[in-house]
Amino acid sequence: xxxxxxxxxxxxxxxxxxxxxxxxxxxxxxxxxxxxxxxxxxxxxxxxxxxxxxxxxxxxxxxxxxxxxxxxxxxxxxxxxxxxxxxxxxxxxxxxxxxxxxxxxxxxxxxxxxxxxxxxxxxxxxxxxxxxxxxxxxxxxxxxxxxxxxxxxxxxxxxxxxxxxxxxxxxxxxxxxxxxxx
Amino acid sequence: xxxxxxxxxxxxxxxxxxxxxxxxxxxxxxxxxxxxxxxxxxxxxxxxxxxxxxxxxxxxxxxxxxxxxxxxxxxxxxxxxxxxxxxxxxxxxxxxxxxxxxxxxxxxxxxxxxxxxxxxxxxxxxxxxxxxxxxxxxxxxxxxxxxxxxxxxxxxxxxxxxxxxxxxxxxxxxxxxxxxxxxxxxxxxxxxxxxxxxxxxxxxxxxxxxxxxxxxxxxxxxxxxxxxxxxxxxxxxxxxxxxxxxxxxxxxxxxxxxxxxxxxxxxxxxxxxxxxxxxxxxxxxxxxxxxxxxxxxxxxxxxxxxxxxxxxxxxxxxxxxxxxxxxxxxxxxxxxxxxxxxxxxxxxxxxxxxxxxxxxxxxxxxxxxxxxxxxxxxxxxxxxxxxxxxxxxxxxxxxxxxxxxxxxxxxxxxxxxxxxxxxxxxxxxxxxxxxxxxxxxxxxxxxxxxxxxxxxxxxxxxxx
Numbered sequence: 001x002x003x004x005x006x007x008x009x010x011x012x013x014x015x016x017x018x019x020x021x022x023x024x025x026x027x028x029x030x031x032x033x034x035x036x037x038x039x040x041x042x043x044x045x046x047x048x049x050x051x052x053x054x055x056x057x058x059x060x061x062x063x064x065x066x067x068x069x070x071x072x073x074x075x076x077x078x079x080x081x082x083x084x085x086x087x088x089x090x091x092x093x094x095x096x097x098x099x100x101x102x103x104x105x106x107x108x109x110x111x112x113x114x115x116x117x118x119x120x121x122x123x124x125x126x127x128x129x130x131x132x133x134x135x136x137x138x139x140x141x142x143x144x145x146x147x148x149x150x151x152x153x154x155x156x157x158x159x160x161x162x163x164x165x166x167x168x169x170x171x172x173x174x175x176x177x178x179x180x181x182x
Numbered sequence: 183x184x185x186x187x188x189x190x191x192x193x194x195x196x197x198x199x200x201x202x203x204x205x206x207x208x209x210x211x212x213x214x215x216x217x218x219x220x221x222x223x224x225x226x227x228x229x230x231x232x233x234x235x236x237x238x239x240x241x242x243x244x245x246x247x248x249x250x251x252x253x254x255x256x257x258x259x260x261x262x263x264x265x266x267x268x269x270x271x272x273x274x275x276x277x278x279x280x281x282x283x284x285x286x287x288x289x290x291x292x293x294x295x296x297x298x299x300x301x302x303x304x305x306x307x308x309x310x311x312x313x314x315x316x317x318x319x320x321x322x323x324x325x326x327x328x329x330x331x332x333x334x335x336x337x338x339x340x341x342x343x344x345x346x347x348x349x350x351x352x353x354x355x356x357x358x359x360x361x362x363x364x365x366x367x368x369x370x371x372x373x374x375x376x377x378x379x380x381x382x383x384x385x386x387x388x389x390x391x392x393x394x395x396x397x398x399x400x401x402x403x404x405x406x407x408x409x410x411x412x413x414x415x416x417x418x419x420x421x422x423x424x425x426x427x428x429x430x431x432x433x434x435x436x437x438x439x440x441x442x443x444x445x446x447x448x449x450x451x452x453x454x455x456x457x458x459x460x461x462x463x464x465x466x467x468x469x470x471x472x473x474x475x476x477x478x479x480x481x482x483x484x485x486x487x488x489x490x491x492x493x494x495x496x497x498x499x500x501x502x503x504x505x506x507x508x509x510x511x512x513x514x515x516x517x518x519x520x521x522x523x524x525x526x527x528x529x530x531x532x533x534x535x536x537x538x539x540x541x542x543x544x545x546x547x548x549x550x551x552x553x554x555x556x557x558x559x560x561x562x563x564x565x566x567x568x569x570x571x572x573x574x575x576x577x578x579x580x581x582x583x584x585x586x587x588x589x590x591x592x593x594x595x596x597x598x599x600x601x602x603x604x605x606x607x608x609x610x611x612x613x614x615x616x617x618x619x620x621x622x623x624x625x626x627x628x629x630x631x632x633x634x635x636x637x638x639x640x641x642x643x644x645x646x
Contacts, residue, residue, distance in 0.1 A: 021644045027405075043211060044376075044635040045408035048643045055406050060413040064421075079348045082337055087345040094349060104354040104432055108361040111425045115365045115418055119372055122414040126407045129399035136402070144403045145380040147211035147635075 011134035011182050012038075012154035013165055014141065015174035020046050023149035026172040027052035030153060033168055037157035041141070041150040063121030064114045071113025075106040138178050152180065202485040204299040205637050209481065214634040218627045219384050221477050227624070230476065235620040241613020248606035249324065257327045259603045266586045266598035271325035273578040274608050276433055277461065278318035278615075279359065280454075280574065282366070283426055284462020285311030289369060290422035293415075299490060301633035302482045306473065306623070307466050308370040313618040314465070315363045317611040322355070324607065351435040358432040365425055369418050372411070375401050376632045430458045437581065443524040444585035447512065453505030460498040461574035463491045464567035469619060471564045473628065482629055485558060492557045495570065499548045502577075506545065520590055528584050532597060537580050544573030 017023045020042060027040045031054055040049040050056070079102040083089070088096045123129070135141050135152065144150055151172075153165055162179075169177050252259060262269040285307040292300040323329040335356045337346050346353045378398035385391040401407070434454035437445035467488060474483040513525035528537045547569050556562045588595045622628070635641055 020641055024643045040405040041403045042405065042408065043215075043380075043403060044632045044641060045412045046405065046641075046643060047409075047412075049405040050409040053405055055409055058406075058410040058413045060410045061417060064414070064417050068421075078337060082345040083348050087343070089347055091347060091349050098349050101349040104351075104428070104435075105348060105357040107428060108354075108357040108425075111421050111428075112361040112364060115368050115421050118414045118417055118421075119368045122372070122410050123399065125410055126404075128401065128407070129396075131395060131400045133400060133402055141402075142383040145376070145383045145401075146215050 009182075010155050010162070011180040012152050012156075012160070013162075013169055014135065014138055014150050014152040014178050014180050015169045015172060016140055016176045016178075017149040017151070017174055020049070020149060022172075022174075023151060024048045024052050026151045026174070029172060030151060030168070034159050035153050035157050035165075037154040037160075039152050039154075041135070041144045041152065043145055043147060043149075059125060060118060060122050063125075064118040067117025067121070068110045068114030070117075072106055072110035074113075075109025076102055078109075079105060134180050134182050137181050140176060140178065148175075202489070204302070204484060204486050205634070206481040206484065209638065210640075211635050211638065214482070214638070215380060215384075215631055217479075217482070218629045218631050218634065219381060221479075222624060222627060223381070223384055223386070223390070225477075228476075231620060231624065235617055238613045238615075238617030238620055241610050242617055244606055245610020245614060248603055248610055252324060252603065252607070253329070257325065259601060261598055261600045261604055263596065263598075265589065265594055265596045266583060268325075268582050268586060269598055270600050270604040270608055271321040272436075273575065273582055274611065275318050275321035275325075276454075276578045276582075277575050278314045278321070278611065279362075279433060280430060280458030280461045281465045281571075282311040282314035282318065282362075282462065283430060283455070283458035284466050285309070285314070286362075286366060286369075286422050286426040287459055287462065288466070289373070290419040290426065293419040294423060298637060299487055301637055302479075302484075302629050303466065303470060303487055304633070305370075305373065305626075305630045306469060306619075306628045308366065308373065309619065309622045309626075309628075310462075310465060310469060311366045312363070312370060313615050313622075314462075315359070315366060316618070317615050319359060319363065320611060321607075322359075351432065351439045354432045355436060358429045362425060362429045365418070365422055369422055372414060372418065373630060373633075374626065375399060376403070376411075377627045377630060379403070380631050381627065427455055430455045442585050442589055443518070443520040444509075444513075444528075444581065447509065449505055449508055449512070453502065453509075456498045456501035456505070457574055457577060460495055460502055461571055463495045463498070464570035464574070467491050467495075467563050467567040468571065471560050471567075473623065475560070477623070477628070479629065482634060488560065488563055489557045492551050492563055492566075495548065495567075496551045499544070499551075499570070503545050506541070523588075524585060527588050528580060531584065531588065533580065533584050533587075536576055537584070540573055540576040540580055542573075543569050544577060547573075 015026065017026060023040055023042060024046065027038070027049060030038055031052060036054065038053055040046070040053055042049060076099075080097065080099075083098070083102075084096045091098075094101075135150075140148065141150060151169075151174075153160060153169070155162075159165075166177060260269055260271070262271075285304075288300050288307040289304040289311075293304075323332050326332060335346060335353065346356075348354075375398060378394050379401035381394040382391055382398045385394055431451040431454065434450035438447060438450040440446060470483055470488065470491075474480055510525055513521040516522075528534065548566055550556050550562075551566060556566070583598050587598050
C-alpha cells in the first residue's frame with residue numbers, strides 16, 4: 001500500500017442486477033451520466049451491453065485477417081521455395097511451379113494461422129489469462145457465471161466519487177451494491 | 183448469435199404442430215447451469231459409467247498390444263500386400279475422419295445458419311470430432327510402417343536435404359488433417375472457456391476449483407471480453423466451414439487424383455463430404471440418445487434435436503445415393519473397359535456381398551426415416567444410426583478394396599483378407615473413442631452452458 005496516495009483505495013463500485021435488460025439500461029444510464037471507465041458483466045454475451053458501455057468495435061477480425069494473410073502467403077511461399085528453388089523434382093513432367101497443386105496447403109495454412117491468431121489475439125486483447133482480478137473479492141460476483149448481471153464503475157474514472165457514484169448507482173435500483181477492494 | 187424475441191419463443195413453442203420444442207419450458211439461467219454442471223461436479227460415479235469406461239479401456243489395452251506387435255514385426259501382420267497396399271488402415275482413417283465432420287457441421291455451419299437448436303448438442307459433437315480425428319490420425323501413422331519417421335511428412339530443414347513433394351495429395355492430407363485437428367481443438371476450447379469459469383465458481387474442492395480456474399484463464403464475463411469473444415466465435419465458424427468441406431475433399435483427392443478405376447472420378451469430393459456428414463450425424467445420434475437417457479437431459483436434448491439430425495441424415499443419405507447411382511452410370515457411360523469392369527466386379531465379384539450389404543444398409547434401410555413415427559422413436563433412431571455407421575464403413579471398404587484388388591492387369595490381381603490384427607487395431611480405436619467420450623462427460627460440461635442460457639427467452643434485452 002505504498003502508493004496509497006496515488007491510487008484510490010478501492011477498485012470501484014459494483015451493482016448487481018437480475019436481468020439482462022436492467023443491466024443494459026443501467027449501463028446506458030451510467031454512460032449518459034458521463035462514466036467511461038466501467039464494464040458490464042454477464043453470464044452470456046449481450047450485444048447491447050458492450051454498446052451501452054461505449055465499446056463498439058473489436059480488433060479481433062483484423063487480427064484474424066492478418067493471421068490468415070500471413071498463413072496463406074507463407075504457405076504458398078514455402079511450397080514455391082521448396083518445390084521450385086530448394087529441391088526441384090520432376091514429377092511426371094509437371095512444371096516445378098505447379099501452383100494449382102499448392103493451393104490446398106496454402107488454403108489450409110490460411111485457415112490454421114487465421115484460427116490460431118484469432119484465439120491468441122482474443123485472449124491477448126482481453127488481457128487473459130488473468131487469474132487474479134479485484135472483482136473476485138466480491139462475494140456475489142461469483143454468480144456472474146451463473147445467473148446475475150453486474151455493472152462496475154471503476155475508481156479510475158475521473159468522474160468517480162465514492163459518495164456521488166454510490167448515490168447514482170442506488171438510483172439504478174440494483175439488487176445490491178458493493179465496494180470492490182483491490 | 184442474437185435472435186429476435188419472437189425467434190426465441192419459437193424455440194420454446196413448436197413452430198409447427200407436433201414439432202417438439204428445442205428447450206422444454208420452465209427453465210431458468212440457474213436451472214440449466216446446475217443441471218449441466220452438476221452432472222460433472224456432484225453426480226456420483228455410476229456402475230454403468232464404470233463398466234462403459236472399463237470396456238473402452240480394455241479395448242485401448244488391446245490397441246496397445248496390437249500396435250506394439252505392429253512396431254516389432256511391421257505392417258506384414260496386417261492383410262495388406264501388393265496389389266492391395268491400402269487396407270483397413272485407410273478404410274478406418276476415412277471412416278473416422280468422416281465421423282468427425284458432423285461435429286464441425288453442428289458447431290460451425292449451423293451457427294452461421296442461425297440454427298440455434300444446435301446450442302444443446304454442439305459441445306459433445308465437437309468433442310466427438312476431436313476424438314474421431316485422433317482415431318483417424320493414428321491410422322496413416324501406423325500404416326507408414328515406420329511411424330517414428332512420421333515427422334518426415336512435414337516440411338522442416340533437415341540434414342538429409344530433402345523436402346516434401348507438394349504435388350502429392352498425401353502431403354495435402356497432412357496439412358488438411360493437422361489443420362482440422364488444430365482448429366477443432368481451438369473451437370472447442372474457446373467454447374469451453376466461459377463454462378470453465380462456471381465450473382470454477384461451482385466446484386467445491388480446492389483442487390477442482392484450481393484446475394477449472396486455470397482452464398478458465400480468469401474469465402469474468404466482461405462485456406468487452408464477450409464482444410471480442412463473439413467476434414472470434416463467429417469468425418472461427420466461418421473458417422471451420424470451408425475447412426470441414428476441404429478436409430474430406432482432400433481425403434477424396436487421395437483417391438480421385440490417382441488413375442485407379444473407380445477412384446478417378448470428379449464426383450468424389452461432394453460425395454465424400456456428404457457421406458462424412460451422413461456417418462457423423464449417425465454417430466451424433468449414437469452418442470446423444472444414450473447420454474440424454476442416462477443423464478436425464480431430455481429437457482435440453484429434445485426430440486427436436488434427434489428429429490433434425492434424422493432429417494439431415496436422410497438428406498445427406500440421398501446425396502450419397504446419388505453418388506452411388508452416378509458411379510454406376512458413369513462406369514458404363516464412360517466407355518472405358520476398366521471402369522465398366524470395376525462396376526461389374528463390385529456387383530458380382532468376390533466382394534459382391536459387401537457391395538449389396540452396403541446398398542442395403544446405407545441406402546435402403548435409412549429410407550424408413552421418411553416415416554415421422556420412426557423419427558420420433560429413439561430406439562429406432564439409435565438402431566438406424568448404427569446401421570448407417572456400418573454402411574458407411576462398408577462404402578470405404580468397397581471403394582478401396584475392390585478397386586485395388588482388381589485394377590488393369592489380371593496378372594496383377596489379388597485378394598484382400600483382413601487379419602486379426604486389422605480387427606484388433608480397429609476395435610482398439612473404437613475403444614479409445616468410447617473411453618475418451620466416457621471421460622469427457624465426467625470432467626467437462628457436455629452441453630454448452632452459456633449457449634443454453636442464451637436460448638432462454640429472458641436472455642433477450644427488451645427495448646424500452
